[in-house]
Amino acid sequence: RNFYFINIMHIICKYSLVEHLKYTTCANLIQLCTLLYQKNDSTFKNRTAAMDLSQKVRVLCWVMTQPQHLKSRTQHIRATWGRRCNIVLYMSSEASDFPTVGLNVSEGRNQLYWKTIRAFQHIHMHHLDDADWFLKADDDTFVVLENLRYGLSKHNTEEPLYFGRRFKPFVAQGYMSGGAGYILSKEALRRFVKGFADGLCSHNTNIEDIGLGKCMETMKVQLGDSRDVLGRQTFHPYPPHYYLPRQLPRPRPWYLLYEHYHPVEGPGCCSDLAISFHYIDAVQMHTLEYYTYHLHPYGYKYRFNPDERSDNRNNN
Amino acid sequence: YLQVQFFFEHLTPQVIVYMSLSVSKLNSNILIAENRRAAPEFSQKVRVLCWVMTQPKHLKSRTQHIRATWGKRCNIVLYMSSEVSDFPTVGLNVSEGRSQLYWKTIRAFQHIHTHHLDDADWFLKADDDTFVVLENLRYGLSKHNAEEPQYFGRRFTPFIAQGYMSGGAGYVLSKEALRRFVKGFADGLCTHNTETEDVGLGKCMETMKVQMGDSRDVLGRQTFHPYPPDYYLPRQTPRPRPWYLIYEHYQPVEGPGCCSDLAISFHYIDAVQMHTLEYYTYHLRPYGYKYRFKLTTLLSKTLIALALETQWFTRKALVNPNLGCHSFKEERTSVCLIVMCLRIDGKSSFPNI
Numbered sequence: 001r002n003f004y005f006i007n008i009m010h011i012i013c014k015y016s017l018v019e020h021l022k023y024t025t026c027a028n029l030i031q032l033c034t035l036l037y038q039k040n041d042s043t044f045k046n047r048t049a050a051m052d053l054s055q056k057v058r059v060l061c062w063v064m065t066q067p068q069h070l071k072s073r074t075q076h077i078r079a080t081w082g083r084r085c086n087i088v089l090y091m092s093s094e095a096s097d098f099p100t101v102g103l104n105v106s107e108g109r110n111q112l113y114w115k116t117i118r119a120f121q122h123i124h125m126h127h128l129d130d131a132d133w134f135l136k137a138d139d140d141t142f143v144v145l146e147n148l149r150y151g152l153s154k155h156n157t158e159e160p161l162y163f164g165r166r167f168k169p170f171v172a173q174g175y176m177s178g179g180a181g182y183i184l185s186k187e188a189l190r191r192f193v194k195g196f197a198d199g200l201c202s203h204n205t206n207i208e209d210i211g212l213g214k215c216m217e218t219m220k221v222q223l224g225d226s227r228d229v230l231g232r233q234t235f236h237p238y239p240p241h242y243y244l245p246r247q248l249p250r251p252r253p254w255y256l257l258y259e260h261y262h263p264v265e266g267p268g269c270c271s272d273l274a275i276s277f278h279y280i281d282a283v284q285m286h287t288l289e290y291y292t293y294h295l296h297p298y299g300y301k302y303r304f305n306p307d308e309r310s311d312n313r314n315n316n
Numbered sequence: 317y318l319q320v321q322f323f324f325e326h327l328t329p330q331v332i333v334y335m336s337l338s339v340s341k342l343n344s345n346i347l348i349a350e351n352r353r354a355a356p357e358f359s360q361k362v363r364v365l366c367w368v369m370t371q372p373k374h375l376k377s378r379t380q381h382i383r384a385t386w387g388k389r390c391n392i393v394l395y396m397s398s399e400v401s402d403f404p405t406v407g408l409n410v411s412e413g414r415s416q417l418y419w420k421t422i423r424a425f426q427h428i429h430t431h432h433l434d435d436a437d438w439f440l441k442a443d444d445d446t447f448v449v450l451e452n453l454r455y456g457l458s459k460h461n462a463e464e465p466q467y468f469g470r471r472f473t474p475f476i477a478q479g480y481m482s483g484g485a486g487y488v489l490s491k492e493a494l495r496r497f498v499k500g501f502a503d504g505l506c507t508h509n510t511e512t513e514d515v516g517l518g519k520c521m522e523t524m525k526v527q528m529g530d531s532r533d534v535l536g537r538q539t540f541h542p543y544p545p546d547y548y549l550p551r552q553t554p555r556p557r558p559w560y561l562i563y564e565h566y567q568p569v570e571g572p573g574c575c576s577d578l579a580i581s582f583h584y585i586d587a588v589q590m591h592t593l594e595y596y597t598y599h600l601r602p603y604g605y606k607y608r609f610k611l612t613t614l615l616s617k618t619l620i621a622l623a624l625e626t627q628w629f630t631r632k633a634l635v636n637p638n639l640g641c642h643s644f645k646e647e648r649t650s651v652c653l654i655v656m657c658l659r660i661d662g663k664s665s666f667p668n669i
Contacts, residue, residue, distance in 0.1 A: 147603050272599040273603050282550070286549050287546045290549050292600055295577060296597065298452050
């Protein structure tokens with residue numbers, strides 16, 4: 001074959017003092033090289049869909065956290081999905097080198113809605129033009145940004161929309177679960193802040209997701225449908241194992257009673273392109289990172305094609 | 317893209333020809349694209365017979381979840397129990413209980429040898445709480461020859477000179493290894509000398525001169541795991557090593573380097589986790605994401621190694637940000653690369669030497 005190539009391979013093998021080279025033979029290297037080369041130009045001309053979306057669909061994530069959680073929870077977000085946001089802000093009562101943004105609030109469950117209000121006001125003041133969509137997440141929420149961008153790519157951020165896991169009670173049009181994370185369009189953010197500026201919205205509850213939902217209703221922001229083309233949910237207020245197993249008939253737990261859309265248990269619960277899971281502890285942040293971004297079956301053709309409706313009908 | 321020319325006539329330490337590649341491009345590089353083509357014909361070229369060690373009491377609580385998830389991906393799957401049933405299970409001539417596990421293993425392999433030797437190339441043993449990713453198993457085995465006496469799994473050091481493969485993590489015998497195991501018992505060279513089935517089988521493998529394969533991926537990460545991922549993935553503060561790390565043949569790694577992207581098995585997986593692992597492996601994925609396959613990392617590491625060995629680059633050059641170099645976040649090294657994959661299609665793009 002190629003004389004020089006063989007030469008180089010000899011040199012590499014001869015000088016294989018570096019540890020990782022023990023794991024592979026030269027034949028493997030040649031094979032890898034071939035494979036690498038075979039990815040011809042056209043593969044790379046099509047830039048990855050995910051990379052394109054990260055410029056077209058800019059997401060600012062803000063994480064609701066507190067000083068006591070920075071080490072036990074928030075650092076794991078920073079190490080995993082936080083860096084995939086175009087901008088990520090860790091909102092706390094105190095500024096710090098984490099870095100956190102200090103809001104003018106105290107800590108505590110009864111301050112959560114104040115935190116949300118102040119956080120969005122801060123974002124509106126400082127970052128309105130830096131992003132197209134504005135995600136709120138808890139410090140125990142795991143978010144898959146690529147799937148979020150994909151879902152949002154079909155929508156117009158100048159419209160007053162917000163997305164998340166839709167719940168029925170308490171607010172006439174419903175509201176989005178806080179723990180599962182929700183996302184405001186740019187217009188929705190403007191209206192939220194305007195609502196407070198004009199006195200149309202006020203701090204009327206400690207429960208931040210209901211409070212925000214009520215303000216959205218007042219300001220005529222619509223609730224979007226975040227389910228995938230097969231009707232499976234993408235935002236999840238609990239970890240996957242709450243939904244994935246089929247259950248024997250039993251009294252419905254609260255989180256299923258609140259559902260706006262008919263809840264599904266078992267494999268139809270959760271989209272392949274899931275966006276969020278909640279109540280994720282530190283260890284599970286990292287295992288979810290591994291499951292989502294690493295573990296995959298070699299050469300597997302995924303059955304679910306999000307772009308083709310007919311494809312899925314055939315497969316199902 | 318990686319189309320850097322490699323100028324052989326400049327192969328001297330004095331002349332450094334390099335092109336600084338945008339490492340962000342490199343790191344997000346697509347080497348295994350999410351394509352819509354199905355997995356190659358591995359399932360016919362690399363036929364795997366799986367047998368699951370189970371018992372009547374577990375069929376409902378454990379084994380049915382294997383049947384519902386990964387069991388169907390084997391070319392043939394046999395659920396080995398003390399009793400035959402409509403599950404379907406194969407009835408072996410043994411009783412139940414921890415003390416019978418090695419008898420079960422022996423009888424299972426004898427059964428397979430008698431009835432299925434030609435139906436598969438490789439023979440996997442798994443527990444009824446093991447989760448297996450068949451595609452990755454086939455991929456790993458595709459490079460090996462089933463007619464050679466070898467067996468793969470998670471290699472442990474104690475008790476046996478050449479070591480043995482962890483039973484819980486699952487192990488795979490080549491066809492020749494299976495023949496030798498059965499022959500060993502037929503000829504009396506192997507006997508039921510222990511109740512610990514993985515150790516017992518390992519001893520017989522050693523006696524019959526079956527080699528221990530290396531199942532780690534190209535980056536040295538393990539593919540078979542005797543515990544669930546959350547035992548290995550988090551970095552731990554220093555503490556006395558648990559037994560399952562002390563037994564390791566290869567240097568154990570905790571944290572993200574523990575587990576291959578193309579992992580093959582996890583053990584101690586309960587019923588719920590079978591289904592969530594199925595979801596995580598075969599469904600949940602980031603849209604449009606191109607897996608950071610190790611090819612570029614390996615090549616670049618190789619060339620760094622080569623460069624360091626031949627002293628083309630000083631360490632200073634490697635870490636000098638002014639040279640427009642970026643850092644591999646994973647490797648924590650700054651590098652300017654000459655990376656090349658030589659054109660093997662005959663159209664050489666080398667300059668005239």
